Amino acid sequence: MDRRDFLKKCAAVGAGGFVLSNRTLKVRAGAKKPNIVFIMIDDMGARDVGFMGSEYYETPNIDELVGEGMVFTNAYANAANCAPTRACFLTGQYSPRHGVYTVGNSARGSSSDRRLIPIANDTTLDSHHITIAEVLKPAGYVSVSIGKWHMGTDPDLGPIGQGFDVNVGGFSAGSPPGGYFSPYKNPELPNGPDGEYLTDRLTDEALKFIDANKDRPFFLYMTHYAVHTPIQAKADLIAKYQDKPPSHGQDNPKYAAMIDSVDQGIGRMMDKLDELELTDNTVVFFFSDNGGYVGATSNQPLRGFKGTFYEGGIREPMFVKWPGVVKPGTTCDTPVISTDFFPTILEMAGAKKPPGKTLDGESIVTLLKRQTTLNREAIFWHFPAYLQGNVPGARDSKFRTRPVAVVRKGGWKLLLFLEEWVLDGGQSKIDTNNAVELYNLADDISETNNLANTNKAKRDELLNLLIDWQNSVGAPVPTTPNPDYSG
Numbered sequence: 001m002d003r004r005d006f007l008k009k010c011a012a013v014g015a016g017g018f019v020l021s022n023r024t025l026k027v028r029a030g031a032k033k034p035n036i037v038f039i040m041i042d043d044m045g046a047r048d049v050g051f052m053g054s055e056y057y058e059t060p061n062i063d064e065l066v067g068e069g070m071v072f073t074n075a076y077a078n079a080a081n082c083a084p085t086r087a088c089f090l091t092g093q094y095s096p097r098h099g100v101y102t103v104g105n106s107a108r109g110s111s112s113d114r115r116l117i118p119i120a121n122d123t124t125l126d127s128h129h130i131t132i133a134e135v136l137k138p139a140g141y142v143s144v145s146i147g148k149w150h151m152g153t154d155p156d157l158g159p160i161g162q163g164f165d166v167n168v169g170g171f172s173a174g175s176p177p178g179g180y181f182s183p184y185k186n187p188e189l190p191n192g193p194d195g196e197y198l199t200d201r202l203t204d205e206a207l208k209f210i211d212a213n214k215d216r217p218f219f220l221y222m223t224h225y226a227v228h229t230p231i232q233a234k235a236d237l238i239a240k241y242q243d244k245p246p247s248h249g250q251d252n253p254k255y256a257a258m259i260d261s262v263d264q265g266i267g268r269m270m271d272k273l274d275e276l277e278l279t280d281n282t283v284v285f286f287f288s289d290n291g292g293y294v295g296a297t298s299n300q301p302l303r304g305f306k307g308t309f310y311e312g313g314i315r316e317p318m319f320v321k322w323p324g325v326v327k328p329g330t331t332c333d334t335p336v337i338s339t340d341f342f343p344t345i346l347e348m349a350g351a352k353k354p355p356g357k358t359l360d361g362e363s364i365v366t367l368l369k370r371q372t373t374l375n376r377e378a379i380f381w382h383f384p385a386y387l388q389g390n391v392p393g394a395r396d397s398k399f400r401t402r403p404v405a406v407v408r409k410g411g412w413k414l415l416l417f418l419e420e421w422v423l424d425g426g427q428s429k430i431d432t433n434n435a436v437e438l439y440n441l442a443d444d445i446s447e448t449n450n451l452a453n454t455n456k457a458k459r460d461e462l463l464n465l466l467i468d469w470q471n472s473v474g475a476p477v478p479t480t481p482n483p484d485y486s487g
């Protein structure tokens with residue numbers, strides 16, 4: 001079923017009536033459906049919050065929430081940069097199914113340095129995809145997207161076109177066009193008083209939305225522009241960090257102040273839920289779309305930064321607070337990934353997946369209830385593109401990443417570098433062509449010890465899993481040599 005058929009069917013049944021299964025009726029007759037607040041921070045590194053061990057940034061409000069929820073210590077974004085993770089979150093599908101692999105052009109960097117012609121990238125989410133907002137609507141939810149969208153612009157490709165009822169500030173841009181202080185130069189956000197701070201304003205908009213929708217189930221996609229560049233913060237908060245000693249490579253007072261504003265905003269949202277007596281019936285997710293940005297933060301002890309497929313580029317801070325269900329103060333070390341949110345939210349909301357829609361993730365409700373582990377064997381990434389830049393921890397000094405595919409199974413992680421794989425003999429030369437890196441994250445969280453040639457059994461096991469997965473999702477592998485490549 002494509003989106004048009006899905007929406008037609010919804011309209012025919014009427015609002016709130018798409019899935020009239022016994023189970024849904026039972027849910028409706030019993031407990032009120034939970035509100036869902038999904039907090040998506042932009043570019044926040046895995047170690048950029050107190051609960052993940054930062055001793056430099058101060059996030060008391062976030063850390064307090066963590067104490068009421070479950071922390072996921074092996075949480076991953078579907079990509080190492082913004083747009084693809086968002087497309088995967090909104091659709092519940094891996095990148096090969098929607099074609100959003102990266103931000104902008106897939107052929108970034110100097111052509112003479114690229115050995116392959118990369119696969120073309122979609123910079124917007126095509127409207128035929130069924131998003132999480134579209135699936136929640138017939139389950140009785142009102143949805144708002146507040147902040148960064150990065151998937152195209154309304155009327156068709158922005159939040160409204162993709163099923164949200166309300167859009168505040170979301171369009172094609174991946175960073176605030178006028179910076180963090182009003183005037184914002186944002187076509188989807190009227191300016192506030194001069195000097196108003198964007199993170200505070202988006203929080204104000206969230207409070208307004210909660211007030212206006214307190215009597216019905218809502219899905220609040222709180223997708224802050226923070227803490228993406230430009231690194232701009234309020235002077236009083238910068239001053240708070242000015243003399244603070246650096247810790248584990250984290251030392252930027254302005255960036256710390258940006259995080260502080262996010263934290264204060266989350267505190268204000270929780271106060272609003274308390275005030276309206278909604279706290280007990282509201283699920284809160286906290287997540288970021290890719291790893292911490294070089295120059296703004298440090299992801300130590302993780303290797304690399306935003307843009308690399310080492311842990312520093314894709315590992316995320318994450319927790320879920322679900323009053324009455326999640327045992328407070330718990331942790332879960334099962335690897336989870338942003339495609340898991342779609343089926344998880346569906347299950348929480350008592351909504352059903354549209355017939356025919358493929359979901360690549362798995363609901364983590366069973367983990368939240370501490371019942372069983374997940375069914376899947378592994379999680380995967382596919383990045384048939386080039387991302388320029390020289391960042392510490394990357395494989396070479398010209399690209400944050402070259403085309404790569406990745407699998408994580410248990411404590412093991414394998415990276416398959418597609419240039420060497422495609423052009424240097426593939427499997428027949430695997431012992432010498434440097435196409436594969438294998439790490440045992442359980443012992444080597446910093447990915448310093450490549451075991452590809454010392455544990456060939458594990459290498460081949462993961463490699464076969466990865467290739468089978470690529471075939472199963474139709475992942476396009478670039479195979480055309482670039483004639484401009486100068487070696």
Ligand SMILES: [Ca+2]
Nearest residue numbers: 042043082289
């Ligand atoms: Ca991002």
